[in-house]
Amino acid sequence: MSTVQQRETAVQRKRHIGGVLLAVENIGLRFGGVQALSGVSFDIREGEIRAIIGPNGAGKSSMLNVINGFYQPQEGSLVWRGRRLRRMRPHFAAQNGIARTFQNIALFKGMTTLDNIMTGRML
Template structure:
């Protein structure tokens, strides 16, 4: 994608950006004596690509875990579509279309790529255990329907050749892609990506960027991602949150954040002008 096209698509995307989808309000999270997050507030708007950056141990992954209800913050809350959640729960998050991938891949190693992605459709299946035992009626119909949907994702992410391979045997880059596929199978409204490009080479990173942008543009999926590669972050994200030692350091469009003296001091190092 050339620079001009990229800017154009960025402009187009801005038009898609809508209301606040999810807001974190004054989140405080402690593990014993360690303050992982302190008074962090920011919002994620519908249709945007939101990056969360910060040095190691800044609380980025903890923030994602709070968003999908895996950690319960001691202070503050999550507001989902204008509704203030007393406690966010993983099951509620999943049902409402919050999907995520993990920093260290969390695939189901003993299952094939296809089965892994099919687990993403789990919440949309209604067949009872008895129907599944005889593979008849609703169980069969659902299975075929969701298989067809999953095949579209497999095509989209260009992984048909590994459909029947147990994921434990796949190389790292492909595992990351299967994990993205599993998250996409949930047809998420909000996709949380925890370092989707960690440990990838340039080519794999470019592929992954392309997938993220495509998902965002074609399906209108809101994306919140943690990433260390500044080039990637500055290129694809609409707004950036910077965390440092659990505090919010800066929040704004990439160009603005890049120039923020606090951020430069804490994260990007000494200015190279």
């Protein structure tokens, strides 16, 4: 077995996918006459890593802003650890480790990659 395969196997053994931490249920968000999100539903389990991809204007940032409490959806709800929330409040999200990073081409000098990523938790 190669070193790379050994590392991958070790990582797989360590990762435990647990119960649902956050459920996004039928979220709808409008800005005036523009429907930014419609019927968005998914869940995130403990230990999962998720990526969000899509073209410009697809609603990726709007969805993250709902999850972080910066936008209030007109429809749907969020469920955090089994507790239904009409909306997420920014301070509640931060206190519970819900964070995001922003697309940034340049890293902060003198900081490790991990420190640059973790900067999103401080905002």
